[in-house]
Amino acid sequence: MDVKKGYVNGSDVLLYINGKAVGHCTTHTVNFNSETKERAVKPVASKPISSGLYKEKTVTGLSYSISADGLRFYNESECGYKDLVKLWKAAVPVTVKCMERGNAEKPYLEGDCVISTLSENDPGQDDATYSISLDNSGEPKTIDEEAITETIVEEG
Numbered sequence: 001m002d003v004k005k006g007y008v009n010g011s012d013v014l015l016y017i018n019g020k021a022v023g024h025c026t027t028h029t030v031n032f033n034s035e036t037k038e039r040a041v042k043p044v045a046s047k048p049i050s051s052g053l054y055k056e057k058t059v060t061g062l063s064y065s066i067s068a069d070g071l072r073f074y075n076e077s078e079c080g081y082k083d084l085v086k087l088w089k090a091a092v093p094v095t096v097k098c099m100e101r102g103n104a105e106k107p108y109l110e111g112d113c114v115i116s117t118l119s120e121n122d123p124g125q126d127d128a129t130y131s132i133s134l135d136n137s138g139e140p141k142t143i144d145e146e147a148i149t150e151t152i153v154e155e156g
Contacts, residue, residue, distance in 0.1 A: 004149060015068055016079075016097040016107075017134075018087065023078035026129075028068035030098055030109065035061035064136045066096060066113065072120070072128040080118065081130045088115045093137040102148060108147035111140030 014021050015028040022028065037060045043051040072081045088096050090140045093112035100108075113134035 014099055014101055015066065016099070016104075017084070018079065018094050020079035020083070022068050022070060022072040022132075023076045023080035023083075024073045026069050026071060028066060028098075031065045033063045033065065034059045035063070048089045064109065064111075064140065065116075066098070066134040067132065068132050069129060072130060084115070084118055084130065088118045094134070096134060099147065102150070103147065106144070106147045107142055108144050109140060110119055110142040112137040 012025070013028075015025060016022070030110050036057050039056040039058070041052070041056065043049065070081070076082070093114050094109060096102075096109070097107040098109040099106065114137050115132060116135045117133040118130070119132075120128065120130045
């Protein structure tokens with residue numbers, strides 16, 4: 001395997017929906033979210049009153065969301081706008097995978113999501129585009145940071 005060097009090219013990171021790459025995707029974004037709870041407690045008697053200004057924060061839930069933009073294409077062979085409308089209309093979760101190109105068997109994120117929004121933009125005399133937003137539905141099957149092939153170079 002070749003060791004990749006330099007900056008990661010966004011075109012090397014792919015989004016799949018129900019086993020097919022998102023067609024003519026121009027960009028996709030993955031957000032890992034933490035739901036939190038804050039606790040304000042009185043400081044112990046030996047601490048100054050100002051130490052009570054700092055609140056504890058704990059994680060009470062995890063979620064992820066994905067958004068993508070793409071170009072509509074007449075001869076689409078991947079998961080294009082027409083497929084996405086059909087999936088949205090079915091109103092059931094879809095399976096998403098995020099992975100590096102050439103590493104389809106080892107996604108860094110895989111799980112079920114619901115299509116929360118799907119929109120199209122058809123400007124005059126310009127490319128027709130679409131946007132999709134997905135929210136996780138339950139616990140992901142995989143979140144594997146080891147599948148992200150950033151290489152640590154040790155100074156020596």
